Amino acid sequence: MSVQALIDYTLHLGDNALVLGHRNSEWTGHGPILEQDIALSNIALDLIGQARNWYEYAARLINGGGGKEVTEDVLAYLRDSRDFRNCLLAEQTNGDWGKTVLRQFYFSAYQFYFYGALEHSRDKELAAIAEKSLKEVTYHLRWSSEWVIRLGDGTEESASRMQRAMDELWTYTGELFVPADYERKLSPAGIGVDLAAIRPLWEQRVREVLKAARLESGEGVWMQTGGKQGKHTEHLGYLLAEMQFLQRAYPGCEW
């Protein structure tokens, strides 16, 4: 097994969580109602907390190889867009509330089956973080499923907005199940997750929720890929510019 592949894999998991967590945190103070503002902010914090766990592990792997000391903060704040390995889905802009909850639903369903498999990894660190995260993700999935159904099966306005959100986001769901090179390298060792195995579970869950929401899924669309390998949409650059400003303007700041 290649240590570099394990590092890339761990960073990929951290980047997914950090980028989506940051997107969600953009809603804080802007949610439609206080209760849901708090709920989504809590999900954001869960994800940023998960990112921190992944980065801590990645930093340990990197430092184990000697060289300069890397921290979780260096990994979060001082890497460039092309070094981020998050799925394109995570970096898509918030749009309206419907697009945000749909993005969360697609992603939480993915994390749910992904972590459920990863908690059996032969790498005990990956397994432990996955197990801890799965508890949070289970709630995220329930929360976002309920919102998708509520809005899809809601008013004419809310249903048409959800349909538009689906049209915008569906093209980014395929990448979730296309293994990046570092994912392919880990599979034989029983460390990573077999994406082909969890794909039908994800599809089944999505079908069920969309059906309850009376929404038509966008099958057959061209699927965008690249994020996992560092090729991102323009949105990630803006997100990082905002998120990383402080640390780049004042390197090593303690403020």
Added chain:
Amino acid sequence: MSVQALIDYTLHLGDNALVLGHRNSEWTGHGPILEQDIALSNIALDLIGQARNWYEYAARLINGGGGKEVTEDVLAYLRDSRDFRNCLLAEQTNGDWGKTVLRQFYFSAYQFYFYGALEHSRDKELAAIAEKSLKEVTYHLRWSSEWVIRLGDGTEESASRMQRAMDELWTYTGELFVPADYERKLSPAGIGVDLAAIRPLWEQRVREVLKAARLESGEGVWMQTGGKQGKHTEHLGYLLAEMQFLQRAYPGCEW
């Protein structure tokens, strides 16, 4: 006892928590390090959650008097600056990390003694929310005290920044202990908090922490007042414009 005074009192408590919570949430994704970004975001969520509890109670009191149905969201999102009764301290801008943690320290120390007294209120609703909030505030006070000491007793740069933060914020601490008219009306009934009684406790705590931080307190400065009575600094208007935009642009939106 005047019900209107109790409503104003409860709104005052909600506004304190909401405005400071929103200020803190502006840091999400901008904290100096991931761990502390998460810590401050959690404090923001605690405060917004407290605000929600106060607003729910205020809404029940208002609706009990008949007339149109008011919700906690109406109270958070559809009142104007002059209807907000938060202390001026809560609305002060974030400045750098040092100013933010000092503002939190002053305010958490105030909430700590305030809630500690209010949990003995003869109004059981006020007492219950205070008791629940006190657990959170106890952590906020410890967290912010540690930061004030760390930065005050840190590098030359951090100490000078903390001293500047003190010069900026001290003038807003006096108002915490000047009773507004609705506070004076509640006192005889054993419902509100006797501010004169908790003031020496707050001062003692502040002295101790500032001493440990090797900072000089700004005694003898002119004290600003007015926030509790709806007279705010310009900062609150900008904060509300940002926080309330969505709900005002799309009244009653479910998005």
